[in-house]
Amino acid sequence: MLKINVLSEEDKALIHDKTLQLLQKTGIKINSRRILELMAQHGCEVDAQQGTIKFPPDLVLKAxxxxxxxxxxxxxxxxxxxxxxxxxxxxxxxxxxxxxxxxxxxxxxxxxxxxxxxxxxxxxxxxxxxxxxxxxxxxxxxxxxxxxxxxxxxxxxxxxxxxxxxxxxxxxxxxxxxxxxxxxxxxxxxxxxxxxxxxxxxxxxxxxxxxxxxxxxxxxxxxxxxxxxxxxxxxxxxxxxxxxxxxxxxxxxxxxxxxxxxxxxxxxxxxxxxxxxxxxxxxxxxxxxxxxxxxxxxxxxxxxxxxxxxxxxxxxxxxxxxxxxxxxxxxxxxxxxxxxxxxxxxxxxxxxxxxxxxxxxxxxxxxxxxxxxxxxGIRGGEAYLLDEVIAEIGAGGHYLSHKSTKRLLREGEHYIPKLVNRESYDVWLSSPKKDLRLYAREKAKQIIRESRKEYLAPEQQAEMEKVMQGAEKALCK
Amino acid sequence: MFEEIKAAILDGDAEKTMALVKKALEEGMDPLEVLNKGCIPGIEKAGALFEAEEFFLPELITAGEATKAAMELLLPELRKKEDAWQSAGKFVIGTVEGDMHDIGKSIVASMLSAAGFEVFDLGIDVSAERFVEEVKAKQPHIVGLSALLTSTMPKQQEVIEALKEAGLRDKVKVLVGGAPVSSEWAEKIGADGYAEDAVAAVKLAKKIMQ
The missing domain is CATH 3.20.20.480 (Trimethylamine methyltransferase-like)
Incomplete structure (x- = not known):
């Protein structure tokens, strides 16, 4: 698996330290009495008028x-x-x-x-x-x-x-x-x-x-x-x-x-x-x-x-x-x-x-x-090196009919595109994939038209409708 | 038994296919039936799966090779037993002079054999004179010219001209193929057709034979 890091270890440690410092010194702002009270109870420095909460580092680390x-x-x-x-x-x-x-x-x-x-x-x-x-x-x-x-x-x-x-x-x-x-x-x-x-x-x-x-x-x-x-x-x-x-x-x-x-x-x-x-x-x-x-x-x-x-x-x-x-x-x-x-x-x-x-x-x-x-990434190790296959095929010949080719293709060694067009010019000329955007749009239409699956029973849907109507009554102005 | 042969072909297992065909012949089964009910459905299914983008090229090729192996066992029996039996057609194929590329041409040859054609593969770096000689000798229905390089493509035209000079052009259909080749090129040099891959080549050859 290919993995990259975009931050150095030092920068990560620095971000962590400065986060704790800024949460303690500057804090955050939220206009909620309930949350201000909650955090005051947990030992935060709260300014109810300003709506600010400042967090002790220990509380953040515990969290x-x-x-x-x-x-x-x-x-x-x-x-x-x-x-x-x-x-x-x-x-x-x-x-x-x-x-x-x-x-x-x-x-x-x-x-x-x-x-x-x-x-x-x-x-x-x-x-x-x-x-x-x-x-x-x-x-x-x-x-x-x-x-x-x-x-x-x-x-x-x-x-x-x-x-x-x-x-x-x-x-x-x-x-x-x-x-x-x-x-x-x-x-x-x-x-x-x-x-x-x-x-x-x-x-x-x-x-x-x-x-x-x-x-x-x-x-x-x-x-x-x-x-x-x-x-x-x-x-x-x-x-x-x-x-x-x-x-x-x-x-x-x-x-x-x-x-x-x-x-x-x-x-x-x-x-x-x-x-x-x-x-x-x-x-x-x-x-x-x-x-x-x-x-x-x-x-x-x-x-x-x-x-x-x-x-x-x-x-x-x-x-x-x-x-x-x-x-x-x-x-x-x-x-x-x-x-x-x-x-x-x-x-x-x-x-x-x-x-x-x-x-x-x-x-x-x-x-x-x-x-x-x-x-x-590039899968490593002898299983993927295939040195024995190189010896077996030798000079000339090809790898297309070798067992390893079929097996590894099925294991996903090569990504097989669904959308992009890799056909020859002649085939492309009359291919449905000539314009990929149009092709993708037709594909989307087809799926929406033909592959609609229902995951809920009609009774459940009726029940849900009741809940939603109740919500509308209670919440809509 | 037919289903087993079909499955072995779909698996691309040449050894198993041959073993099954041998067994079938030993048990006295009709070679024509083995061909029509086991081998042909197997390779046709592989072609259909390839076209439906469910089979990858190596799976199609190994299925073709398994069928070709079966054909080598079946052909002598077919010739012996079935007086009226004829192959799907005679096909001479080769890569043109100056071009050492073997793989694409061999795949087409193998798929044609699998489809029941009698294939004469002349190999690579085949001169125009050699093509003319072989066409004279084998009297094929179709000759296939492969070229992978833009620098060797003109050799396809030379073969066609040589066939004309020898008075053979109207006796044989000429198909061209290879990565840089196009239907436009085929038309320009006076070939009878172009196919972009092995499956298309088999289809085209069958169409010509109809």
């Missing part, structure tokens, strides 16, 4: 010890379980886009629940995608229950693990009710972990009080939390890559200290969705070479602490699939993947993580196949 190294992110289909901390790595979709390129008209428009359902069906059928993070928002659903309705649709069409957002503590009981219907048993919620939440700090050093309180509530059910800072180097983080990694580290460890103080043993994922500001347009830039390095460095810090990691990558500022998208997605994806992140996010979206092209999911699968084969 780091309490966080589990291993846990499962379950799928509704147990075959799809993701085993965190056991040396496996997985690909996730990108999350929370708000536009979609219509498969029929080819026009970009706001995404709907129908698009959402289609994206779930497609992702359920793609081999490499292991985790479904709502890749687009169902903007036609009421905002107070949007992610709840999305989650219900996600479980209907995929057996893979689903990660989403819970925005307020008032939403939590409805999520739990929904999960109970899906699993048929309240106890199974904490046993199976079929659901995890994203918790995004507001860089620099701020936190959304309602999102944090909602996550706190969910710890009762052992729901894994992906702490996912999104610092922008030069704008909401220091301009240096190392400085932005330090800020990312501080933001993760502060949230980790809060969750572990409240409920030790809560499964957490060390996330990073760092990037840079484009200094000519003043816009958030993703898919930059810097982004790849930043997120690989964060994954490395996660490993430094023995925590499972989620790193954004495969990101792009391109407005549609094509040259720029491919270039940026490879640049931002390959470094965190080689850097050993447990989960790589980003499949499917372009336009700075805002717009879904269904064909991009097909393209990203192939792109991931390439970088994943690179990460598998």
């Amino acid at each position: 780091l010890e309490a966080a589990p190294r291993k846990f499962v992110l379950g799928g509704l289909d147990p075959v799809r379980d993701l085993r965190m901390g056991e040396g496996f790595s997985y690909l996730s979709t990108d999350g929370q886009g708000c536009y979609v390129c219509d498969l029929e008209t080819g026009r970009r428009r706001e995404s709907t629940m129908q698009d959402f359902a289609d994206s779930v069906v497609l992702c359920d059928n793609l081999d490499y995608i292991s985790l479904y993070w709502p890749i687009i928002s169902a903007l036609d659903a009421p905002s107070e229950v949007r992610t709840l309705r999305e989650l219900a649709t996600a479980y209907r069409y995929t057996g893979k693990h689903v990660q989403t957002d819970v925005f307020t503590p008032q939403q939590v009981p409805f999520f739990i009710e929904l999960l109970e219907v899906v699993l048929g048993d309240r106890k199974k919620i904490s046993e199976r972990n079929i659901f995890s939440v994203v918790c995004c700090p507001v860089s620099p050093l701020g936190y959304d009080p309602e999102m944090m309180e909602a996550a706190l509530e969910l710890t009762e059910f052992h729901v894994p939390i992906n702490i996912l800072p999104m610092p922008i180097a030069g704008a909401t983080a220091p301009v240096s890559l190392l400085g932005s990694v330090l800020l990312n580290n501080i933001e993760v460890l502060a949230a980790l200290a809060i969750f572990q103080s409240y409920r030790p043993g809560t499964p957490l994922i060390y996330g990073s969705s760092s990037g840079i500001l484009d200094m000519r347009t003043g816009l958030f830039a993703v898919g930059s070479p810097e982004e790849g390095l930043q997120n690989a460095a964060c994954a490395e810090m996660a490993r430094f602490y023995g925590l499972p990691s989620f790193a954004s990558g495969l990101a792009s500022d391109a407005k549609e699939p094509g040259i720029q998208a491919t270039l940026e997605k490879v640049a931002s994806g390959i470094i965190p993947w080689l850097g050993g992140t447990d989960i790589l996010g980003g499949a499917g979206l372009v336009e700075t993580c805002q717009c879904l092209y269904f064909e991009q999911l097909i393209i990203d699968e192939e792109l991931f196949g390439y970088i994943n084969r690179i990460r598998e």
Whole structure:
């Protein structure tokens, strides 16, 4: 396995030391009485007026010890379980886009629940995608229950693990009710972990009080939390890559200290969705070479602490699939993947993580196949040296019909592309793969049309609808 | 027995295929049946799997080699027993003069044999005169010219011209192949066809024989 380090041991130690110092001296800000009181009880220096929390280093170190190294992110289909901390790595979709390129008209428009359902069906059928993070928002659903309705649709069409957002503590009981219907048993919620939440700090050093309180509530059910800072180097983080990694580290460890103080043993994922500001347009830039390095460095810090990691990558500022998208997605994806992140996010979206092209999911699968084969590296040892075969074949002749050729091909010695075209010019001229983007789009259409699987019984769906209507009554203004 | 032969061919296991065919013949089975119910379905299935992108090239080739091995046992029996039996066609094949590339041409030869053609493989670095002599002597239905290098491609044209001069051009179909070769080139030099790989070559040869 090919593995790269982007941080030196000295820099990692330095980041760790400075994180503890800054958490103690500068601290973080959160406008939540509940969390301020909680952390005051645990010995933090709290300023209730300013909403600041300063953490004693011992508390942070204790919290780091309490966080589990291993846990499962379950799928509704147990075959799809993701085993965190056991040396496996997985690909996730990108999350929370708000536009979609219509498969029929080819026009970009706001995404709907129908698009959402289609994206779930497609992702359920793609081999490499292991985790479904709502890749687009169902903007036609009421905002107070949007992610709840999305989650219900996600479980209907995929057996893979689903990660989403819970925005307020008032939403939590409805999520739990929904999960109970899906699993048929309240106890199974904490046993199976079929659901995890994203918790995004507001860089620099701020936190959304309602999102944090909602996550706190969910710890009762052992729901894994992906702490996912999104610092922008030069704008909401220091301009240096190392400085932005330090800020990312501080933001993760502060949230980790809060969750572990409240409920030790809560499964957490060390996330990073760092990037840079484009200094000519003043816009958030993703898919930059810097982004790849930043997120690989964060994954490395996660490993430094023995925590499972989620790193954004495969990101792009391109407005549609094509040259720029491919270039940026490879640049931002390959470094965190080689850097050993447990989960790589980003499949499917372009336009700075805002717009879904269904064909991009097909393209990203192939792109991931390439970088994943690179990460598998050159398998070493006599079994792969095949010196005896060289002796056997001798000069002239060929290796095509040798047993070792067939065997190792089946073991994946060569990556067999699904999308790219390696045919001769003559064949290419009339190949369905002549225009790869069109081919990928047709493939996506075909999967959505023909491979829709239902994971829930009609009775469960009716029950879920009741839960959602209850939530609408209670939460919608 | 037929299913076993088919499976051995799909496995690319030439030894096992030969052992099974031998056994079948010893037990007095009709060689034509062994061919049509065991070997042909096996190699056809391998070709279909290759086209469906389920088989890799080495799996197709070893299936071809297993079939070719079986054919070597079956052909003498077929000739003995079945008076009316005819091969799928006679095929002379070789790599043109100045070109030492053997693999692609051998794969095509092997797949043609597996498909029931009587193949005369002239090897590599074959001169135009030699092609003319062999066409005269063997009277094949088709002659296949392989060239891997852009520098040896013009030799394909020379062979065609030599066949014309010898008055043999209208007696034999000429197919060309090789990495730099294209259907455009085939047309330009007056060949009868071009195939991009071994599977396409077999299909084209069968079509010509119809």
